[in-house]
Amino acid sequence: MKIYLAGPDVFLPDAIEIGRRKAAICAFYGLVGLYPLDNEIDLTAPDASRQIFASNEAMMDEAAAIIANLTPFRGAGADPGTVYELGYMAGRGKFCLAYSNDPAVYADRVRRFADVTSADGRLVDAQGLTVEDFGLVDNLMMIHAVELRGGPLVTPATMPADVWHDLAAFEACVRMAAARVSPR
Amino acid sequence: MKIYLAGPDVFLPDAIEIGRRKAAICAFYGLVGLYPLDNEIDLTAPDASRQIFASNEAMMDEAAAIIANLTPFRGAGADPGTVYELGYMAGRGKFCLAYSNDPAVYADRVRRFADVTSADGRLVDAQGLTVEDFGLVDNLMMIHAVELRGGPLVTPATMPADVWHDLAAFEACVRMAAARVSPR
Numbered sequence: 001m002k003i004y005l006a007g008p009d010v011f012l013p014d015a016i017e018i019g020r021r022k023a024a025i026c027a028f029y030g031l032v033g034l035y036p037l038d039n040e041i042d043l044t045a046p047d048a049s050r051q052i053f054a055s056n057e058a059m060m061d062e063a064a065a066i067i068a069n070l071t072p073f074r075g076a077g078a079d080p081g082t083v084y085e086l087g088y089m090a091g092r093g094k095f096c097l098a099y100s101n102d103p104a105v106y107a108d109r110v111r112r113f114a115d116v117t118s119a120d121g122r123l124v125d126a127q128g129l130t131v132e133d134f135g136l137v138d139n140l141m142m143i144h145a146v147e148l149r150g151g152p153l154v155t156p157a158t159m160p161a162d163v164w165h166d167l168a169a170f171e172a173c174v175r176m177a178a179a180r181v182s183p184r
Numbered sequence: 185m186k187i188y189l190a191g192p193d194v195f196l197p198d199a200i201e202i203g204r205r206k207a208a209i210c211a212f213y214g215l216v217g218l219y220p221l222d223n224e225i226d227l228t229a230p231d232a233s234r235q236i237f238a239s240n241e242a243m244m245d246e247a248a249a250i251i252a253n254l255t256p257f258r259g260a261g262a263d264p265g266t267v268y269e270l271g272y273m274a275g276r277g278k279f280c281l282a283y284s285n286d287p288a289v290y291a292d293r294v295r296r297f298a299d300v301t302s303a304d305g306r307l308v309d310a311q312g313l314t315v316e317d318f319g320l321v322d323n324l325m326m327i328h329a330v331e332l333r334g335g336p337l338v339t340p341a342t343m344p345a346d347v348w349h350d351l352a353a354f355e356a357c358v359r360m361a362a363a364r365v366s367p368r
Contacts, residue, residue: 011314013303049318053328074294074309075259081323083264084271088329091275110258119197125258130195134233139265144237145272 001095001181002032003174004060006086007069008079010036012164025171029178034059060088065095065180067173068146070138070153071163072102076109078138086142096150097176099169100137103155107133151176185279185365186216187358188244190270191253192263194220196348209355213362218243244272249279249364251357252330254322254337255347256286260293262322270326280334281360283353284321287339291317335360 003026009018019035026033039055041048060066066089073079078100090096102109107123110116114125123131136143137153146153154173160166187210193202203219210217223239225232244250250273257263262284274280286293291307294300298309307315320327321337330337338357344350 008313011316013308013312013314015314049320049324050328053324053332056325074261074297074313077258077264079323080261080264080267081325083267084274084323084325084329087268087271087273088275089271090268091272113258124197128197129192129258130197130199132195136233139263139268140233140237141240141265141268144234145268148237 001065001177002034002063003065003067003177004063004085004089005033005035006066006082008071008073008082009069009164011073011079018165021167022170025167025174029174031174031177031181034063056085057088060085060094061092063089063094065089065097065150065177067170067177068096068098068142069170070098070100070142072100072109072138076106076113078142083142086145090145090149094149095177095180096146097154097173098142098146098150099154099173101156101163101166101169102159103137103157104159105135106138107131185249185361186218186247187249187251187361188247188269188273189217189219190250190266192255192257192266193253193348195257195263202349205351206354209351209358213358215358215361215365218247240269241272244269244278245276247273247278249273249281249334249361251354251361252280252282252326253354254282254284254326256284256293256322260290260297262326267326270329274329274333278333279361279364280330281338281357282326282330282334283338283357285340285347285350285353286343287321287341288343289319290322291315 005022019037023033036056041051068082068086070078110131123133154169156169189206203221207217220240225235252266252270254262294315307317338353
């Protein structure tokens with residue numbers, strides 16, 4: 001089974017190395033990990049971003065499954081680029097798995113960045129916008145999408161010291177994918 | 185044509201009213217806007233979040249198009265829940281339109297929240313994570329998805345005073361949808 005490896009991992013200083021580690025874990029379980037940076041793009045080309053889009057989409061279309069890294073990125077929620085890809089794969093009817101290395105409930109995580117208060121029975125941030133309060137790790141659309149189309153979101157019991165390089169939750173997703181391919 | 189109206193608008197204090205305004209603009213152009221809060225959900229039910237997911241997905245499956253509000257939400261990027269829905273509709277092959285009421289380039293917007301520096305020829309934030317620098321308003325996956333599957337992301341020339349209630353960019357998207365239904 002080919003699995004598209006989505007995540008803000010591509011923004012890490014050692015993005016290529018983390019992709020190699022993820023692909024090696026997939027291979028250990030008899031699966032093939034497809035990582036966006038496997039596509040060779042000339043970043044100086046005027047249409048570089050369009051080329052990246054097209055090759056990521058082609059890679060997603062080639063894959064039967066996605067493992068999305070929903071670890072919070074620049075704020076309380078997941079990386080929108082990764083979430084777009086999770087939605088795309090869900091729309092294509094693919095097998096959807098995801099993990100987050102921060103197990104905190106979304107509302108608690110928003111509190112790290114902003115004042116959250118109660119108003120008319122709902123939680124609101126400083127702008128008066130509702131803070132989702134269903135006891136889930138992130139927006140309900142992603143959480144229930146993976147639950148229904150793959151398996152429950154994987155989170156560690158406690159946040160690892162290095163959320164960007166700890167691959168235990170990722171490996172749990174790979175095992176879930178492998179179990180689907182060869183159920184015991 | 186039925187259009188799914190995605191956006192963090194559902195988190196506004198006047199979420200229902202803004203949905204009515206959006207649906208009225210759609211109706212003016214002969215289109216039908218489907219707004220998530222049209223679904224009546226008992227928010228005290230233990231599975232309320234799953235019910236919301238299921239009714240949003242059913243609404244998306246009923247719609248032929250999406251207009252996604254990608255105005256930055258709690259940070260530099262779009263609301264992940266909305267982005268999931270945009271990805272889902274793209275994966276289903278639907279007509280995809282989007283707008284953002286903040287016309288700033290993504291890298292400039294990240295600078296409002298964090299120090300951005302140059303390292304090895306790329307922009308990085310304080311955590312050392314690459315800041316996408318293609319001159320686009322948000323992550324390239326969303327921007328090119330709408331460009332290829334609907335029309336270019338709509339942004340105002342300058343950010344309106346009230347980014348959550350100004351519907352000029354939204355209306356421009358509705359006009360694009362109407363032009364697709366009845367091309368002149």
